[in-house]
Amino acid sequence: MRHLRLKSQRLLLLIAAVGISMISGSAAVWTYAQESGGSGVPEGFKKSDFPAMPAAEDIEAGKRVYFTKCVWCHGVDGGGDGPSADRLWPRPRNFNQGTFKIRHTASGELPLPQMDLFQTVTHGLPGSAMPSWEGILSEDQRRQVIAFVTSQLVKDRKFDDKDTETFTVLQLDSLKPIPPSKESLEKGAQLVVDKKCIECHGVEGHGDGNAFNLKDDWGFPIQPASWHKCWNFRGSRQDPYNVKNIFRTFSTGVNGTPMPSFADNTTIEERWHIANFVQSLCERDAKGNPLEIDPLTDKPKTNFVIRSGPIEGEIPADPENELWQKRERRIVALGGQITHKPRNFVNRLDDVWVKSIYNDKHIVFMFQWEDRSKSVAEGKRPFQPTQVNLDEYGIKEQPPKTGEPDSIAAKQNNYTVYNDAFAFEFPVKWQELPPPEKPRFFWGDQKYPVDIVKWEADGSLRAFAGTGWDQDFEERDDFAEKMKLLKAEWKDGLWTLMIQRPLKGDYDEDTYFEMGKYIPTVFFAWDGHNGDVGRKLAVSAFYYTILEPPIPKETYIYPTVIAVGIVILEGWVLTRRANKRKGRI
Amino acid sequence: MRVILLAGAVIGGIALVVFLVMVAGLLPPQTIRLVEGYMPMQLLAELAFFVAVFTLISYLLKKNGLGIPRFWQGISFWLFIILYLKYRIYPPIPFSVRAIYGTIAMVGVFMWMSGAEDDWKEFKKPILNVLDAVTPFHKALRTFYLIAIPIILWGFSYNSFLPNLDEPIELRTVHPAPPASTKVHGKTFVLQTASNPYRVNAEGKYDQEYSNKLITEQSMGRLLKPDANPWDPKAEGYLKFVREGGEIFFQNCHFCHGDNLNGRGLHAFAFNPIPANFTDPGTLAQLQETFVFWRVSKGGIGLPRESFPWASVMPPWEQHLTTDEIWKVVLFEYWHTGYYPRTWD
Known part of the structure; x- marks a missing residue:
């Protein structure tokens, strides 16, 4: 519905450009701005109220959680310099600057503490050392520790500073994904080229483009994500094949990293096409279904048996050869x-x-x-x-x-x-x-x-x-x-x-x-x-x-013997039953 | 009374629908979460709940003249157990174990059905009806079964005769018998008599009662006690050693044993055997501190044969840490998980 309306708006703009009616043109521009939630707000976002400030007792309770679980990586002052930090890459987040990667808020903005940070603590950041704390900390404890971090350890910015902060929130729940049709995937494939995604993420999406020149805001080298391993997406929220996560990251960007927000230069429709395409690259099984992800490790489940298949004659050296293509991996x-x-x-x-x-x-x-x-x-x-x-x-x-x-x-x-x-x-x-x-x-x-x-x-x-x-x-x-x-x-x-x-x-x-x-x-x-x-x-x-051994002859013979036996048994049961009934009558 | 019964049946019905929707894959399988550590109790309680619900529903239906025949009651209850075992229990149990439980459940259903002579007759009736082909419908059904059963069994036995290329099952002893003594960095420690030099009270004497009072609380989250924060700059003695042990843990051990000491570290997914979960009551809480000291010092390579020394990636920590550091890490592990080390008596 939404993108239909957008199309008609664009049509109207076109009409305006041709110059048939100046008035209808400006009206279209006006509706466009209304639609996207006010001037300067990217499409799909909406200016939002400031999040509620945490209560003092929650902060105090959160401190206990922090000094039991978090301090070991994030450090006493939240500087991302706990005992583990020097042997980790990416390093634990330095909270002081208030730069958080995975958010629903517009690029550069603070996250929504009880939504974005709560999800981060709940689901962890796959591919990094940040684990999922669900089932370990109660929901209250997770909310409390966020209260402590946002109020005490974020030092350079304030969540209630009305002069410098804004909260422009992606309305992800009210946006409906476009089904990943062939057409959508084709558009997405073109868009990742047009929007220069492949410059960093690589022509095939293996994260190999420009991989050695990127740095994060803290000056540490950082690598573009591989689209083929969606389970390692930081923002995968333990639901890696969900396009909404990709849509969100693409819309909001990843603060503190070279990954920008594309909200200003893509329409919502274009973002769904890109999200669909990126999602389609994530590894799948032979039938095209998503790989089974182990919820304990957030990685694909492994089977410890590598099966080698028998063939007659020469083994082809070309991976595209049919013999290799149909071989289980x-x-x-x-x-x-x-x-x-x-x-x-x-x-x-x-x-x-x-x-x-x-x-x-x-x-x-x-x-x-x-x-x-x-x-x-x-x-x-x-x-x-x-x-x-x-x-x-x-x-x-x-x-x-x-x-x-x-x-x-x-x-x-x-x-x-x-x-x-x-x-x-x-x-x-x-x-x-x-x-x-x-x-x-x-x-x-x-x-x-x-x-x-x-x-x-x-x-x-x-x-x-x-x-x-x-x-x-x-x-x-x-x-x-x-x-x-x-x-x-x-x-x-x-x-x-x-x-x-x-x-x-x-x-x-x-x-x-x-x-x-x-x-x-x-x-x-x-x-x-x-x-x-x-x-x-x-x-x-x-x-x-x-x-794999070739299938032996016995595999066919024994089941047939068993089936014949069953037929004989059936005959015996039926005759017995019939005789018994005759006797009774 | 009626209202209560009805309400119970409705709640139970909803629970059943939620379960079936989870089985059908329309809802994620863990929509109703299993709480770690309480899983067996939770599962038993759930099963008891469902049995009560079934009794209630069948009672209500019968009262309103809509009673389900015995035969279908038995079959559907058995099917429910099978589905429950397969889809609800997490982590999943292997098919062979499920088959055993399924058979036990079937025997149970038979016992229930044959408890009284009349019930047994009622249960048998639909089967005998098909065998005797009492109506044309039953006759069609009988013909169908006569043909389908041999074909299905052919398929099953074909599958079972196919060469089995699944993962072989290898059972490993996680906590083997310890040696009498172990030599670390040139010093011999007798496991029965050695003690952690850092488990000390304010006077500097070994004192397990003192340290037990300062460990994390054994409740959800296992948080530190408000007046026992190892990160307090004024922390002395035991608590200071806990922090030092934690620093070593988070520089060395968390890569496998995880940030919550639950065996889910960064590299854990790649390894088999998987790293030990210290929050599980079956690990640290069952062991003497000197046993842990021995295991940490000698690592996977120092295990006896029944514990698969060839496969464990656990480092022999004596190659990386000093004796003091190892003792401190052990101290931290007990503090963080909130368990007491087991004593020898």
């Missing part, structure tokens, strides 16, 4: 390596999609993961590819307490660049492991060595033997020769890597694949621009690779 979650020094507190790679196909001789793994940059180390590294203890080469972890200028957030984008890399390991002689025993996930141990295959962005593909997290690798040159790098391509923020390895090698040194068996597998990824090298990496839990 599974998501592997990656966390920072936080077990041994140097720990990786900020891992920029948090998942990888895996597919696999095998034939009678080889198995091919295809890995696809988002990385905002292609990183290839310049010059020759001072250490060997087999070395893992790199402490003496200055590969150190972030110290716990450095202050803002040397914090992990300040160091982002300034690391020495190493090669992007990917590796996966299987136990050697996994057949002989007494279940459920495995080699240690981190490069095996003395008792059970592992077979490691590692690719690096300089084009190398190496095979190693691993015998412990602190033991240098041993090269397996003869096996490396038998492997093949089918593809390693970085395009628009996405790595596609295809590695072929023989199913069978030397039983004592190389993992020997067998059909239908669960073969423990661990994945490792390095982001060169994150300074990842050696033990500084992203790592998965134990997964299992399983080679």
Whole structure:
């Protein structure tokens, strides 16, 4: 209804421009201004009353909540400098300036405390260290802590300062989303180009555009969101596939970051098209349904089995090939390596999609993961590819307490660049492991060595033997020769890597694949621009690779035997029943 | 009386509709939230509530001459249990467990139905009617069943004969038996006799009663006691050590164990086994402080075989922290969760 009216208004404006009637033209402009809530107010927003100021006892109660739960990151004075701050990126919010990211208020304005901040505390900010406090703090406690933060810790601005503050609120509840039709998505796809969204978010939306030049208001590097991982959207409110969240962020902008509000230069209709398009890019399953998000972690649910499918003949090297396209893909979650020094507190790679196909001789793994940059180390590294203890080469972890200028957030984008890399390991002689025993996930141990295959962005593909997290690798040159790098391509923020390895090698040194068996597998990824090298990496839990066996004949024979048996049983029951009734009569 | 009964039935009916709408996916599955820590009680109470509602509804219907046949009562109650187990209980329970509960529920329904001879006859009647094909409708139904049952069973058994490629189930002991002693940074700690050097009273003596008075309140939110804020600049002794332990926790441990010590940290989603949830009464509250000290110092790699040392990403903290720092972190964990360390006697 609304956009219909807008169309007619535009038509009227057009008529005015042609000059048929000056009067009707100015009338149209006047109605337009009325419609959008007064002059200077962006479309869809409305000037609003000031939020009520909190009661003194709520502030006092909120202080207790703050000093139990929040102070550890946000600091005693709300400066975002609590004990955890220097090892976090993004850093905890500094409340003092009153700059809050996720809001319903217009760009630059303070948030609505009991709406926006309440939702932030309730749902957390996915992709950052801010968790959801729902179920931990009662609703009252959440409201109280907001009362404390807004009245005591926001220092540079005042929520009741009528001279300098305004509250112009997006009327999200009264705006009706436009269904994500094909037409809407096409318009959205064009609009993200026209409105220059892709300059930062990347041509394919992987967040790779201009990713290394952006800073937030506090001077820390910041990266554009990847549209393919909506569960990491800060404003996803634990409902990541909901277009309203995208519409809101797009309308209000993200204060304190380079993400502006587009309320002034887009119509509401255009914003829905963009929101629909952005939402459509978020990863989905094979049927096109949203991925199942685990409410405990706000990440897609993982299945720890990677299934490799059998084919006859050559395994294609083209990911667009039908054999690959119809192959099921599974998501592997990656966390920072936080077990041994140097720990990786900020891992920029948090998942990888895996597919696999095998034939009678080889198995091919295809890995696809988002990385905002292609990183290839310049010059020759001072250490060997087999070395893992790199402490003496200055590969150190972030110290716990450095202050803002040397914090992990300040160091982002300034690391020495190493090669992007990917590796996966299987136990050697996994057949002989007494279940459920495995080699240690981190490069095996003395008792059970592992077979490691590692690719690096300089084009190398190496095979190693691993015998412990602190033991240098041993090269397996003869096996490396038998492997093949089918593809390693970085395009628009996405790595596609295809590695072929023989199913069978030397039983004592190389993992020997067998059909239908669960073969423990661990994945490792390095982001060169994150300074990842050696033990500084992203790592998965134990997964299992399983080679899907072809369906055996018994699968058809036994059910048929059972069905025939059932038919005979039915006959027997019916005859018995009939006889019994006859007898009774 | 009638009004009360009717009101009860209406409320129950609404609850049932809400539940069914959640099952149909029209409302998010957790519209009525399950409260962490009270889930078993809540679920039992809900089930009892629904049983009462069903009794009430069927009583009212019967009184008004609209009684539901025994057969359908039994079937629908059993279906309700199945749906409840599948859609209401969170986190979801695996199919194998649900199958066991479903079978138990079915046995229960049979016992209920066969409690009295007349009831049992009434229950059997619709089944026998179909078997005997008493009317043309029953005959059609019988023919349908005779054909459908073998086909459906063929499908089921085909599915079960397909090679199973699901995740294998591996059971891990979360709290293994501790060793008698542990050596950290060159010093041997006997678990039975060692104590946390920072759990001290104002006189500097080990005093669990003193520290227990200063931990967070064991109620919603687990907030600090108003006069026991570790961040008070004047905080001394125990409370000061709690703050120092908290600082270490939030520089090292929260990445996995989470900001509320509930095992939902930043990296937790990627790991299996998942990080321990200290707010759960089954972890810290069940353990001696020295046990926690041993687990923290030696980490995943120091676990015995039954606890899967190969899979745990828990660092051996002796590689990162001093002995004093480890004791302080343990002190903080008990303070923040509001639990008392278990004592040896």
